[in-house]
Amino acid sequence: MNNDHLRLFVRVASTQNISMAGNDLGLSPAVASMHLNKLEESLGIKLIHRTTRKVSLTEEGREFLPHAEEVLNAVDSAKASVGVGSFTPQGTIRITAPSSFGRMHIVPALKEFVKAHPQLKVDLRQSDSIVDMVEGGFDIAIRNASLTDSTLIARKLATDKRIICASPDYIKQFGEPKTPSDIVNHQTIKLIGIDHWDFDTPEGVQKIKPQSTIRIDNGESVRDACIDGGGLTICSIWCAYKALNNGQLVQVLKDYPVHSDTAIWAVYPSSRLLAPKVRAFIDYFLKYYGDKPYWES
Structure with missing residues (x-):
């Protein structure tokens, strides 16, 4: 494969327009169409539905897209490792993250992240279930847990300090342990999945x-x-910090x-090359x- x-196929998938994608890469519409035809011929499958108004990926095209992006990222990483070519992140990065952490500490940063790239x-994709990264086609997973999967590479992004807390009203009514x-x-x-509180x-x-x-x-x-005063609980500071700062919660058993x-980990499948x-x-x-994470400041 060329x-x-x-690269043209990935750009077409993004723009849904062959002429626009070709123009981005310095190709005429005719040459861009020819290159796509050659790619489909080399694979023996149809990757793109073409109509007079727009193009869209076939089912095979959608399945092929992440693999094409992976090949291009590997090539770019290899070039960058020896000082050749550019280190330009491109394509689609597929991320899975815990629901609460994703909403509170990833989503607010995405606008500027995309602006920078x-x-x-x-x-x-936000889910509190641990997903199979390879099967799910994810490039990276954010996890706030102890890591046990030795097939993954992990990078610590931040600390995940946990505390016991309660509302002032609860303490006023029932006292403090x-x-x-x-x-x-x-x-x-109790947060389901955490059966013991260890001190x-x-x-x-x-325990x-x-x-x-x-x-x-x-x-x-x-x-x-x-x-709301339902009782004591164990909570990560990244989740409780605003309530702690405004007095809705207080830490107990300091x-x-x-x-x-x-900790907050970024994990990705083991590979010699880290995609840009x-x-x-x-x-x-x-x-x-x-x-020091801003939620602990």
């Missing part, structure tokens, strides 16, 4: 299994239920830090979050 043909498009053991005497709100104590790590009457599968909803090895678009995403959000 890399120039692949005009040849790049973002496809963000003095030690982790006191939690069993309090109402608690660093002078005697070592102490507490709260008896929760409210169980929720979304971090923001757990936080909101806590603000002398007993939550024991956790979680993935590198651009990681570099941008490392700077955006800062050495």
